[in-house]
Amino acid sequence: MKSSPHRPSIELLFKRGLGSAEIARRLQISSSTVRNVVAAIKKRGDASEVKKSGRPRSVNTRNTRAIIKKRIIRNDGLSLNRMASQLGIARSTVQSIVKNDLKLKSYKLRRGQYLSDKSKAMRLEKCRKLLQHFQVRRVSDVIWTDEKIFTIEPLPNRQNQRQLLSKDDSMSPKRRLAHNRLFPKSVMVWAGITATGKTPLVFIERNVKINSEVYQK
Numbered sequence: 001m002k003s004s005p006h007r008p009s010i011e012l013l014f015k016r017g018l019g020s021a022e023i024a025r026r027l028q029i030s031s032s033t034v035r036n037v038v039a040a041i042k043k044r045g046d047a048s049e050v051k052k053s054g055r056p057r058s059v060n061t062r063n064t065r066a067i068i069k070k071r072i073i074r075n076d077g078l079s080l081n082r083m084a085s086q087l088g089i090a091r092s093t094v095q096s097i098v099k100n101d102l103k104l105k106s107y108k109l110r111r112g113q114y115l116s117d118k119s120k121a122m123r124l125e126k127c128r129k130l131l132q133h134f135q136v137r138r139v140s141d142v143i144w145t146d147e148k149i150f151t152i153e154p155l156p157n158r159q160n161q162r163q164l165l166s167k168d169d170s171m172s173p174k175r176r177l178a179h180n181r182l183f184p185k186s187v188m189v190w191a192g193i194t195a196t197g198k199t200p201l202v203f204i205e206r207n208v209k210i211n212s213e214v215y216q217k
Contacts, residue, residue, distance in 0.1 A: 004029070010037040011047035059089045065101050068094060072104070140195035147210060153185040 004010075006027050013023045020038055024031040037047050067087065071078055080098065084091040098104050115123070190210070192199040204210065 004033050004037065006033070007037055007047040010034055011041055014038055014041055059093055060097055060101070064089070064093075065097050068097050069102055072098070072102070143192045143194050143199070145190065145192035145199075147188055147190045147204070149186050149188050151184050151186045153181065155180060155184070 006029055009027055010023055010033075013026065014020075014037075018026075020031055020034045023038075024034045027034075041047050064087065068083065071083060080094050081091055084094045087094070187206075188204040188208075188210075190202040190204055
């Protein structure tokens with residue numbers, strides 16, 4: 001409940017000997033307010049407001065937000081749990097500051113091929129040559145081809161691939177042990193597309209090197 005601004009006046013009039021009804025009439029306030037203040041004076045000796053216990057002040061302060069912002073600028077991959085532990089505050093508070101105050105969102109890293117400056121320059125040059133080539137030749141006349149190696153003996157996922165075994169079977173290496181090969185079995189597949197269709201899939205035999213002769217066959 002909001003504290004009455006008339007506390008000092010009520011205390012002054014009460015100590016002069018006025019009753020609660022007269023104080024309420026003079027100050028034009030409710031008699032219940034006067035009675036509450038008078039009761040506090042009789043109990044504690046004055047009308048000062050007692051500090052109330054309640055929810056502590058939020059740790060989401062300007063200083064905390066500034067610290068979190070600086071740490072994210074230095075390392076945008078910093079874990080929210082680790083940041084909360086270092087600052088001694090709840091993870092939910094850090095998450096609220098990051099999302100609502102700093103307007104940041106968490107994104108997963110996307111995998112991509114590393115390209116050095118030299119590789120970028122070479123790709124740019126090849127693209128320019130392709131553009132020049134297609135100025136005199138229609139794209140519909142081109143067969144776009146590529147090869148891809150597929151692993152047919154993938155590594156098992158120890159976390160997701162579980163086995164329901166009896167106590168005796170659980171001791172057998174044949175049932176519990178998954179072997180990893182240095183060079184797992186794989187197959188190379190060739191395919192091509194055009195402006196009007198696609199080629200059948202061609203499975204390349206093992207140890208066959210793709211060159212112009214293989215392409216012509």
